[in-house]
Amino acid sequence: MSWYFIQPSDVWFFRDARPFGIGEAHHTTSLYPPAPTTVAGALRSAVLGRSGVSWQAYVDNAPEAAEVQAVIGSKDRLSNTFALRGPFLAYRENSRVMLYSPMPADVYQASIDREGIHWFRAYRPAKQAPFGTEWGDVALHPLWPPKGEPQDEVEGDWWLSDISLEFYLKDQEAFTAQRREDFLRRESRLGIGMDYKVRRPKEDMLYTASYIRLDDRSGQVGLLIWANDELGLPEQGWLQLGGEARAARYEKIDGDPLAKFQHLPQPATKVKLLLLTPAYFDGGWKPKDKNWDALLGVTGAQLKAVALGKPHFLGGWDLARKGHKDMHAYVPAGSIYYFEIFQGIDYIRKPFTQTPKGALAHDRLGFGQAVLGVWDWQIME
Amino acid sequence: MYLKSKVLYLYVETPLHAGAGSGLGAVDLPIQRERITGYPIIQSGGIKGALREATPDGNKALAVFGQDPDKIGSDQYAGALGIGDACVLLFPVRSLRGVTAWTTSLHVLQRWWREVKDIPLPEKINPPTLPISEPKLEGGEAGCFALEGVQADGYVVLEEFAFKVQPCDQLSELAKWLAENTLPYSLNTYWKNLLKTNLVILRNDDFRDLVLHTTEVLTRIRLHADTKTVVSGALWTEEHLPVDTLLYAPVRASKLRTPPGIAPEEWEKASPEQQAEEALNWVAKNVPARLQLGGDETVGRGIVSLRWSPPPPDKTDKGGTQL
Numbered sequence: 262m263s264w265y266f267i268q269p270s271d272v273w274f275f276r277d278a279r280p281f282g283i284g285e286a287h288h289t290t291s292l293y294p295p296a297p298t299t300v301a302g303a304l305r306s307a308v309l310g311r312s313g314v315s316w317q318a319y320v321d322n323a324p325e326a327a328e329v330q331a332v333i334g335s336k337d338r339l340s341n342t343f344a345l346r347g348p349f350l351a352y353r354e355n356s357r358v359m360l361y362s363p364m365p366a367d368v369y370q371a372s373i374d375r376e377g378i379h380w381f382r383a384y385r386p387a388k389q390a391p392f393g394t395e396w397g398d399v400a401l402h403p404l405w406p407p408k409g410e411p412q413d414e415v416e417g418d419w420w421l422s423d424i425s426l427e428f429y430l431k432d433q434e435a436f437t438a439q440r441r442e443d444f445l446r447r448e449s450r451l452g453i454g455m456d457y458k459v460r461r462p463k464e465d466m467l468y469t470a471s472y473i474r475l476d477d478r479s480g481q482v483g484l485l486i487w488a489n490d491e492l493g494l495p496e497q498g499w500l501q502l503g504g505e506a507r508a509a510r511y512e513k514i515d516g517d518p519l520a521k522f523q524h525l526p527q528p529a530t531k532v533k534l535l536l537l538t539p540a541y542f543d544g545g546w547k548p549k550d551k552n553w554d555a556l557l558g559v560t561g562a563q564l565k566a567v568a569l570g571k572p573h574f575l576g577g578w579d580l581a582r583k584g585h586k587d588m589h590a591y592v593p594a595g596s597i598y599y600f601e602i603f604q605g606i607d608y609i610r611k612p613f614t615q616t617p618k619g620a621l622a623h624d625r626l627g628f629g630q631a632v633l634g635v636w637d638w639q640i641m642e
Numbered sequence: 643m644y645l646k647s648k649v650l651y652l653y654v655e656t657p658l659h660a661g662a663g664s665g666l667g668a669v670d671l672p673i674q675r676e677r678i679t680g681y682p683i684i685q686s687g688g689i690k691g692a693l694r695e696a697t698p699d700g701n702k703a704l705a706v707f708g709q710d711p712d713k714i715g716s717d718q719y720a721g722a723l724g725i726g727d728a729c730v731l732l733f734p735v736r737s738l739r740g741v742t743a744w745t746t747s748l749h750v751l752q753r754w755w756r757e758v759k760d761i762p763l764p765e766k767i768n769p770p771t772l773p774i775s776e777p778k779l780e781g782g783e784a785g786c787f788a789l790e791g792v793q794a795d796g797y798v799v800l801e802e803f804a805f806k807v808q809p810c811d812q813l814s815e816l817a818k819w820l821a822e823n824t825l826p827y828s829l830n831t832y833w834k835n836l837l838k839t840n841l842v843i844l845r846n847d848d849f850r851d852l853v854l855h856t857t858e859v860l861t862r863i864r865l866h867a868d869t870k871t872v873v874s875g876a877l878w879t880e881e882h883l884p885v886d887t888l889l890y891a892p893v894r895a896s897k898l899r900t901p902p903g904i905a906p907e908e909w910e911k912a913s914p915e916q917q918a919e920e921a922l923n924w925v926a927k928n929v930p931a932r933l934q935l936g937g938d939e940t941v942g943r944g945i946v947s948l949r950w951s952p953p954p955p956d957k958t959d960k961g962g963t964q965l
Binding site for chain 1: 644645677724726729749753894901
């Protein structure tokens with residue numbers, strides 16, 4: 262598998278789940294980063310586009326499509342080799358590509374220093390909550406700040422550099438973050454539909470859309486993905502990514518920006534799992550059968566606390582079937598699950614996600630990508 | 643996946659208003675700009691629509707541009723063409739000497755080259771050499787790189803701002819390269835020679851300030867037809883890209899996405915790369931040498947002349963001149 266850095270030619274547009282039909286909505290906004298399915302679709306389309314196989318032959322599972330389907334899969338299932346991790350937020354300065362993660366959901370703002378730099382810390386689970394709860398059959402612990410420490414809500418969107426992420430995962434020191442506006446701005450565009458016969462704008466065809474413009478003034482902002490080499494993509498080239506088939510330049514990069522997050526220094530029994538990409542569970546934020554062992558590939562995992570963002574609704578358009586995909590609620594990136602695992606764990610064995618019924622295998626589409634950190638109980642006195 | 647690309651250079655011949663809708667600032671109808679840099683752009687949707695309208699209808703147009711947008715249904719398909727936003731490469735500014743200077747900056751040049759460097763140049767054309775660094779701020783004076791046509795005693799005066807000329811080895815060759823390879827064929831040698839003497843490279847911040855504040859802002863009114871007096875409230879200001887602005891837009895093509903039987907047979911049988919090449923060349927051959935972009939068409943705004951790079955094979959313009 263290889264890492265690829267992807268940048269836009271000008272702007273990107275990744276539609277969210279809200280309706281945007283003629284006559285019912287006049288404004289639409291863009292997600293960033295895009296959903297894993299968007300990037301997976303772009304890669305599969307790129308491979309199909311380079312093959313000599315027509316779109317119709319691929320959809321009809323014609324014999325001439327067998328070779329390309331062995332690489333990318335058919336419309337119903339992924340190939341055995343297809344695997345994607347990401348997309349992750351990324352920043353390149355000179356030749357170094359750095360991974361950025363969304364602000365975890367269990368963080369508070371601890372202070373702002375004299376230079377205006379914001380410092381953040383993570384809450385910790387409280388062993389004994391000073392109040393009772395009715396959380397049903399899940400015995401979760403509330404997340405608590407250290408006694409006497411000032412804390413403010415995190416306002417706005419912040420991203421953690423890989424260095425800050427290290428600090429966060431070690432759960433020892435305060436860490437800094439960067440505002441989303443340091444990397445991108447939303448560019449609102451007004452659009453009309455022209456009737457070229459009469460050379461006037463068409464009725465009901467006035468809309469505004471909020472595109473994503475990445476800031477390349479000091480470095481290069483983009484996306485990072487890890488894809489299997491069997492795709493056979495050239496080392497660099499142009500993809501069609503997102504709405505309006507906007508161009509995206511991709512290039513293979515050296516190194517592994519996630520390498521230092523693959524393993525904990527030693528197995529730990531109290532681990533927290535931070536989602537870097539959305540995850541799906543058939544019970545909403547958890548599997549219905551509550552079988553964490555199966556998800557983590559361990560024995561004796563107990564969920565102690567969670568910090569969840571708002572559900573992230575993703576659907577999409579099935580090009581092969583020419584219809585809407587089912588929409589599902591996903592646990593957003595930045596959500597954290599606190600586990601106690603009797604035997605200890607030092608690495609994540611597999612993507613932390615299930616797959617909705619009828620959908621392509623989510624663990625190989627980039628969902629449920631996560632990193633491990635350690636935690637301890639909050640001292641209450 | 644985009645397999646083939648061309649660059650479309652657009653030269654503004656009449657003031658161009660690619661509108662962003664209404665504004666809250668001093669100008670009622672501002673032009674489209676990039677959110678972060680503030681550089682003027684022409685959004686790709688407007689260019690694509692103009693190209694589609696200028697090319698003949700038929701199955702080739704469906705293959706290149708996609709299904710008719712008025713047809714909503716399950717048989718929709720996308721076109722092979724992908725067009726990027728048009729970005730400013732050269733921006734004309736009033737100059738004390740030489741009347742007009744074409745200004746640019748290292749940031750703009752590097753962005754342009756980053757976008758077009760992978761697009762094959764026409765035969766026997768070598769890539770341009772760009773300056774290594776931008777002009778400096780020295781002793782409180784903003785510097786620039788400038789050719790002799792706009793210099794006055796070692797300075798260039800643009801609008802009411804003076805910039806001290808600093809040496810740049812690459813400037814003259816760069817001006818020649820741009821004059822020969824980006825200006826449309828419809829411009830005669832006078833304009834190419836003018837660019838070879840009137841090019842100025844400013845500091846990034848200075849160029850940004852000029853494109854923000856020295857666009858054409860025109861005031862318009864509407865009159866009562868019978869009394870010829872101004873209709874109450876009918877006064878507004880419109881921003882335009884000035885005449886002689888040069889923009890560039892990447893135009894890319896993938897393989898065809900049409901269902902069988904729509905595209906011509908020779909296209910359907912071609913390889914993906916050949917299909918992309920056919921799509922690009924068909925557009926480049928069939929679009930006339932001039933287009934109208936943006937608003938206010940009926941008052942003469944937005945006429946641009948075009949240049950494709952690389953040119954399509956055997957391109958002739960509507961006047962029959964071999965290009």
